[in-house]
Amino acid sequence: MEITSAPRPAHQDFLEKEYQYGFTSDIESETVPKGLNEEIVRFISKKKNEPDWLLEFRLKALARFSTLAEPRWAAVSYPRIDFQDIRYWSSPKAKKKEDAPGKIDEVDPDLLATFEKLGIPLSEQKRLTGVAVDAVFDSVSVHTTHQKELEAVGVIFCSFSEAVEKHPDLVRKYLATVVPAGDNFYAALNSAVFSDGSFCYIPKGVRCPLDLSTYFRINASETGQFERTLLIADEGSFVNYLEGCTAPMRDENQLHAAVVELVALKGATINYSTVQNWYAGDKAGKGGIYNFVTKRGKCAGERSKISWTQVEAGSSITWKYPSVILQGDHSVGEFYSVALTNNRMQADTGTKMIHVGKHTTSTIVSKGISAGDSSNAYRGLVRILPGAAGARNYTQCDSLLVGDRCSAHTFPTVEVQNPSSVVEHEASTSKISAGQVFYLQSRGLDLEGALSLLLHGFCKEVFKKLPLEFSVEAVKLLEMKLEGSVG
Amino acid sequence: MLEIKDLHVETGGVPILKGLDLTVKAGTVHAVMGPNGSGKSTLSKVVAGDPEYAVTQGTVTLEINGRPKNLLDMSPDERARAGVFLGFQYPVEIPGISNTVFLRTAFNAICKAQGIPEMDEAKFDALLAEKMARIGMKSDFAGRAVNVDFSGGEKKRNEILQMAVLGPRLAFLDETDSGLDVDSLRSIGDSITRLKHPGMALVLITHYQRLLDYVKPDVIHVLVQGRIVKSGGPELALEIEKNGYDRILQAAGV
Numbered sequence: 001m002e003i004t005s006a007p008r009p010a011h012q013d014f015l016e017k018e019y020q021y022g023f024t025s026d027i028e029s030e031t032v033p034k035g036l037n038e039e040i041v042r043f044i045s046k047k048k049n050e051p052d053w054l055l056e057f058r059l060k061a062l063a064r065f066s067t068l069a070e071p072r073w074a075a076v077s078y079p080r081i082d083f084q085d086i087r088y089w090s091s092p093k094a095k096k097k098e099d100a101p102g103k104i105d106e107v108d109p110d111l112l113a114t115f116e117k118l119g120i121p122l123s124e125q126k127r128l129t130g131v132a133v134d135a136v137f138d139s140v141s142v143h144t145t146h147q148k149e150l151e152a153v154g155v156i157f158c159s160f161s162e163a164v165e166k167h168p169d170l171v172r173k174y175l176a177t178v179v180p181a182g183d184n185f186y187a188a189l190n191s192a193v194f195s196d197g198s199f200c201y202i203p204k205g206v207r208c209p210l211d212l213s214t215y216f217r218i219n220a221s222e223t224g225q226f227e228r229t230l231l232i233a234d235e236g237s238f239v240n241y242l243e244g245c246t247a248p249m250r251d252e253n254q255l256h257a258a259v260v261e262l263v264a265l266k267g268a269t270i271n272y273s274t275v276q277n278w279y280a281g282d283k284a285g286k287g288g289i290y291n292f293v294t295k296r297g298k299c300a301g302e303r304s305k306i307s308w309t310q311v312e313a314g315s316s317i318t319w320k321y322p323s324v325i326l327q328g329d330h331s332v333g334e335f336y337s338v339a340l341t342n343n344r345m346q347a348d349t350g351t352k353m354i355h356v357g358k359h360t361t362s363t364i365v366s367k368g369i370s371a372g373d374s375s376n377a378y379r380g381l382v383r384i385l386p387g388a389a390g391a392r393n394y395t396q397c398d399s400l401l402v403g404d405r406c407s408a409h410t411f412p413t414v415e416v417q418n419p420s421s422v423v424e425h426e427a428s429t430s431k432i433s434a435g436q437v438f439y440l441q442s443r444g445l446d447l448e449g450a451l452s453l454l455l456h457g458f459c460k461e462v463f464k465k466l467p468l469e470f471s472v473e474a475v476k477l478l479e480m481k482l483e484g485s486v487g
Numbered sequence: 488m489l490e491i492k493d494l495h496v497e498t499g500g501v502p503i504l505k506g507l508d509l510t511v512k513a514g515t516v517h518a519v520m521g522p523n524g525s526g527k528s529t530l531s532k533v534v535a536g537d538p539e540y541a542v543t544q545g546t547v548t549l550e551i552n553g554r555p556k557n558l559l560d561m562s563p564d565e566r567a568r569a570g571v572f573l574g575f576q577y578p579v580e581i582p583g584i585s586n587t588v589f590l591r592t593a594f595n596a597i598c599k600a601q602g603i604p605e606m607d608e609a610k611f612d613a614l615l616a617e618k619m620a621r622i623g624m625k626s627d628f629a630g631r632a633v634n635v636d637f638s639g640g641e642k643k644r645n646e647i648l649q650m651a652v653l654g655p656r657l658a659f660l661d662e663t664d665s666g667l668d669v670d671s672l673r674s675i676g677d678s679i680t681r682l683k684h685p686g687m688a689l690v691l692i693t694h695y696q697r698l699l700d701y702v703k704p705d706v707i708h709v710l711v712q713g714r715i716v717k718s719g720g721p722e723l724a725l726e727i728e729k730n731g732y733d734r735i736l737q738a739a740g741v
Contacts, residue, residue: 430582433579434538434539435579436579436580436581438535438536438537438538438539438563438579439575439578439579439581440581440589440593441536441562441563441564441567442535442536442537442563442564442566442567442572442573442575443567443589443590443593443596443649443653444564444567444568444593444594444596444597444600444653445564445592445593445596446562446564446596447562447564449564449592449596450564453581453584453588453589453592454581454584456583456584457581457582457583457584457632458582459583460583
């Protein structure tokens with residue numbers, strides 16, 4: 001197989017103002033030719049020194065993928081994707097010959113500079129306090145901070161590749177147990193070609209002393225990003241997990257098809273927060289990330305809890321439904337979401353709560369904000385199986401329209417197969433009115449402050465669930481995205 | 488303090504104010520009365536800077552730090568931070584934001600603009616509690632979302648609370664008396680009177696004499712078809728109460 005090394009051209013700096021993470025880094029990378037086939041899959045697996053079982057897993061997924069059709073049921077429209085026109089591997093070139101980047105002094109200083117520019121310093125001196133970060137650049141995990149502190153309490157937090165190498169039994173035990181390789185079109189694709197991602201294991205009874213975080217950065221052009229996150233919280237453990245993502249501004253669309261699997265055993269709690277700020281394309285809808293992601297958690301043990309909180313403010317198209325399978329009795333699933341679309345962005349997002357165990361509870365709070373010419377859909381499924389006696393769901397689904405060219409849709413589905421369950425659904429649609437903005441301005445708040453207050457008010461229940469630093473970021477991000485849409 | 492000259496205003500292409508003149512001095516209370524549709528609310532909204540209204544001619548000048556400034560060059564929030572306040576006839580609901588957070592944010596925005604240190608949460612809570620007690624508002628209104636599920640009277644009282652907290656130099660109160668029962672009217676009227684001070688100009692927009700029983704005006708203006716056709720002392724309000732607008736309209740030839 002031929003491997004090409006190409007320095008990336010830096011360009012489009014003049015557009016940076018609109019999307020401050022839109023820069024490209026001039027990092028030498030190792031890429032494969034475009035196209036998807038068995039050879040590529042074998043190449044990726046070999047590149048990562050994977051054991052045979054994992055190669056088999058990939059090949060099976062590829063075979064499954066070729067039998068599946070691209071889903072078309074979402075309320076989004078885009079030209080057909082040519083899956084042979086995408087590059088499935090791009091890795092920042094390692095300085096030493098056979099080493100993948102990993103140790104901080106082996107990481108290309110330009111890469112470190114890139115993450116620093118993104119507000120994610122990785123070096124020992126500058127790294128964020130209180131949060132351990134796994135930094136993923138294109139297909140590869142660049143560095144994971146705070147590993148020593150975490151090891152001291154038995155927490156494993158590393159790149160997926162490292163986990164395959166050092167903890168193969170754990171990976172093999174849990175991989176694809178929540179999202180099977182053939183679950184859906186994009187999950188199958190990911191299972192065949194996934195490059196890297198984060199792995200995390202919290203041992204029994206451990207309350208993770210740091211928040212864990214993965215920061216995803218797409219840099220290379222015409223390259224898909226297919227990372228995988230696997231997070232296992234063993235009995236009685238607790239973890240907060242944060243995820244952030246940005247990408248350069250490019251005129252062509254780029255595909256991001258990730259899989260995230262969470263497993264919460266008996267009495268464990270996982271809080272998973274995402275602030276998604278992939279490049280969303282320009283005002284006319286040119287460029288941007290296609291964010292087709294499968295995220296699912298399994299409350300495997302009794303009294304376990306999985307809570308998804310997401311602020312979706314980027315991507316040209318978002319197609320994602322962080323879900324919870326409530327298998328353990330008395331387990332709890334939550335989904336708190338703010339999805340903002342502006343200009344030509346399209347979002348079809350929501351959740352699935354599958355109640356299997358007795359007295360399982362789920363809460364869904366979805367806040368959709370549409371501005372410009374965008375379209376924003378909530379799609380949700382609450383399924384209560386016959387055995388889920390005493391199950392409860394509460395769903396609140398609010399849409400906020402900014403301007404009169406955007407649209408908001410809700411597609412809630414409720415399937416109740418158990419007579420002792422209680423399901424509640426509330427929905428509302430409102431508008432940010434010029435009257436509200438004027439009222440706040442007439443009290444001394446400038447336009448930005450007025451907008452910020454109105455957004456806060458609308459998204460309050462979701463922001464409350466975010467870690468503090470994240471919620472400040474999230475509000476700023478939403479304000480920035482809405483600038484010029486009101487008044 | 489405030490000088491409005493030859494003000495022409497339209498909204499949606501319809502002319503509303505057609506050459507309005509009004510001068511208000513610091514420390515005085517003016518009442519603007521007039522039949523429905525004469526442009527009273529428009530006047531107050533234009534002074535506050537509502538973008539729904541377009542000024543086609545004329546000037547609105549406010550004395551700020553001893554210097555005349557053209558209000559029309561300023562955004563609504565700049566005007567507010569310079570001391571302009573509008574008590575809304577129909578106060579707007581802000582879901583999800585408590586009165587406390589709303590007022591603290593506004594208060595600190597004004598402090599910042601005027602170079603005064605911003606107030607921390609604890610101090611502001613104490614200030615708000617004191618103002619609410621004076622105005623006769625129950626303490627639970629501090630934590631409730633701005634105007635959401637407030638009765639008509641509670642919304643009006645909330646406007647006066649905002650005025651009390653923000654301490655404007657020029658306040659237009661647009662039909663603060665409408666929709667109030669007798670007891671509320673007295674209580675709100677007394678609150679307004681207590682908020683008056685020699686550095687402040689107050690313009691009451693009202694249909695009725697009854698508010699003026701509690702807030703004594705210095706000057707009464709009659710606004711008809713977009714212009715002030717008659718001004719006079721407090722007795723003018725009594726005359727209107729007794730005889731209606733007909734005679735004034737006839738005398739003014741409109």
